[in-house]
Amino acid sequence: MNLFEAVKDAVPTIAAAEHYGIEVKRNGMACCPFHDDRTPSMKVDKRFHCFGCQEDGDVIDFVGKLFDLSPKRAAEKLAEDFGVRYEGLQTWQPQKRPSVISKLAAAQEYRKKENRCYRVLCEYLHLLRDWKERYAPQPEDEDWHPLFCEALQKVDYVEYLLDELICGLPQGRVQQKIP
Numbered sequence: 223m224n225l226f227e228a229v230k231d232a233v234p235t236i237a238a239a240e241h242y243g244i245e246v247k248r249n250g251m252a253c254c255p256f257h258d259d260r261t262p263s264m265k266v267d268k269r270f271h272c273f274g275c276q277e278d279g280d281v282i283d284f285v286g287k288l289f290d291l292s293p294k295r296a297a298e299k300l301a302e303d304f305g306v307r308y309e310g311l312q313t314w315q316p317q318k319r320p321s322v323i324s325k326l327a328a329a330q331e332y333r334k335k336e337n338r339c340y341r342v343l344c345e346y347l348h349l350l351r352d353w354k355e356r357y358a359p360q361p362e363d364e365d366w367h368p369l370f371c372e373a374l375q376k377v378d379y380v381e382y383l384l385d386e387l388i389c390g391l392p393q394g395r396v397q398q399k400i401p
Contacts, residue, residue, distance in 0.1 A: 226282065226293075228308035229300045235281040236266045238300060242288060255288060340387055347380045 239246055244266075246252045251262035254272040263274035271278045277287065286296035301308060350373040357370035 225297045225301060225308045225310065228306050229282060229297045229304075230280055232306045233281050233300050233304050234268050235270045235284050236268075237304075238281050238285055239266050239270070241303065242285070336387065340384070343380055343384050343387065347377070347384065350377045350380060 236246055236250065239252060244252050244255060246266050247262060250265055250267050252264050252266050253259040253262050254264040254274055254277065256272065256277050257275040259272075259274055264270055264272040264277075269278070269280050270284050279287070281300060282293050282296045285291065285300055286293055289296065289299065291299060300306065353367075353369040354373035354377065357367035357373070359366050359370065
């Protein structure tokens with residue numbers, strides 16, 4: 223079998239949809255990922271059809287549209303993700319995925335780092351607020367203390383970082399840098 227036949231024969235669209243994070247109800251209906259869909263309007267089984275935006279096709283069309291891939295690249299992705307063998311496959315190796323234990327360890331390590339970051343930012347914020355009060359210029363002072371200046375400059379930014387850490391999206395947390 224060639225790539226397209228092997229993938230279409232081995233992978234139903236419903237399996238691909240669930241594998242790529244689309245929640246399919248027991249009746250085979252799902253919210254369409256191709257338009258703003260609040261109620262399930264896409265029927266998914268061996269093929270898919272959306273009654274809202276009229277998208278329709280097989281598993282390769284679905285993955286191609288979902289990831290903006292050409293049909294060949296979509297079929298290759300499906301073959302790789304589902305371990306489908308086909309003619310022309312050079313060397314077949316099952317996709318190596320991290321074990322559940324390594325995923326949990328990585329998540330736990332991330333949480334530890336996030337908690338440490340939270341503690342450091344909180345301590346720094348308390349320190350800045352203390353400096354702002356303690357080193358506030360008096361009427362007889364000519365120059366401002368450098369720690370008072372640092373407090374004025376950094377309090378708002380550290381509060382923003384804490385807000386992002388507590389309430390922000392994970393992507394925003396990773397991208398923030400303290401100057």
